[in-house]
């Protein structure tokens with residue numbers, strides 16, 4: 001077994017990761033690093049985290065054998081890790097619970113977050129209500145217009161949603177604005193980042209909180225199926241649900257790890273958000289060095305995916321490293337393929353997946369028929385599709 005202990009002290013995964021922020025944030029990140037190190041080694045912190053995941057989130061999430069879908073495909077067995085059954089309907093809440101406990105431990109009464117589609121904003125607002133924090137969510141004006149239901153959800157939960165009018169008025173601008181707020185209010189504010197991105201230690205601690213997914217699989221797989229899977233498949237936006245299920249499997253070298261990015265209208269069209277599949281060059285965004293969708297001048301280019309949660313021009317630095325090292329493979333699935341898998345899972349199994357998760361299902365459906373029936377494909381079903389009704393209806397030419 002390969003030992004695995006990244007990132008290093010400076011937050012590096014090979015040449016990726018690190019800390020690229022304004023001077024004023026260095027002290028805050030050092031404080032966070034120290035607090036996280038202490039919490040990680042504190043059995044009381046870990047016990048409370050596990051207790052909250054059990055009683056508030058509803059963990060452990062089951063692994064479900066999609067028998068009808070597997071039979072129809074006629075090859076490998078499709079197994080679904082049901083993160084869609086979590087409270088709030090996706091994996092994001094795992095990380096929010098962890099960071100909220102950290103905020104409380106650091107005596108920060110105010111939490112802030114950035115959000116694109118609104119999923120991380122809703123998870124943060126939920127957790128802020130649960131722990132009694134003041135909560136401010138930064139969201140691009142464009143996204144506020146597109147995601148009215150999630151904006152209302154956040155407000156119901158007591159959060160203030162601040163419109164961001166700079167740049168393209170979307171996720172990356174919201175993230176910049178949240179970083180600015182943090183610089184100004186660092187003494188009483190905790191910044192809850194929603195994926196395995198941002199400056200060190202965020203990619204590490206978000207991953208660690210999400211590894212509850214993969215750790216559960218390590219015990220559930222032998223119990224229910226007699227052995228570990230042959231393949232673990234997860235969609236990759238920033239990469240947190242994928243890191244959560246991949247990481248505990250890294251030392252299991254005969255388990256293939258496959259990350260599925262969004263090919264949008266096709267890699268060749270340029271309208272996608274698949275930096276790893278498209279072999280995008282390294283660059284710096286949101287405090288870390290990673291592979292980024294950029295033009296010849298290094299400007300971030302506009303990205304596209306039918307699933308808002310995958311629509312991010314970068315990817316967590318650890319994924320860039322896993323790709324370069326060859327330990328994980330990265331592929332991409334188009335909007336149309338994801339929609340096909342979405343409808344397939346609805347009709348074959350009675351499960352309406354999030355469009356993000358449908359990308360992982362689509363890739364599994366692509367390779368399953370080419371593999372023997374005794375092969376086990378474990379797919380991280382990162383969330384449920386209630387939030388995607390309008391998008392899916394519109395794609396079918398139906399106005400709800």
Ligand SMILES: *Cc1c(COP(=O)(O)O)cnc(C)c1O
Pocket residue numbers: 090091092119120194195196235236237238239240241242309310354356357382383384
């Ligand atoms: C946000 C989201 C994603 C993408 O985020 P990762 O950090 O890549 O996991 C995937 N699936 C669902 C359901 C989401 O809400």
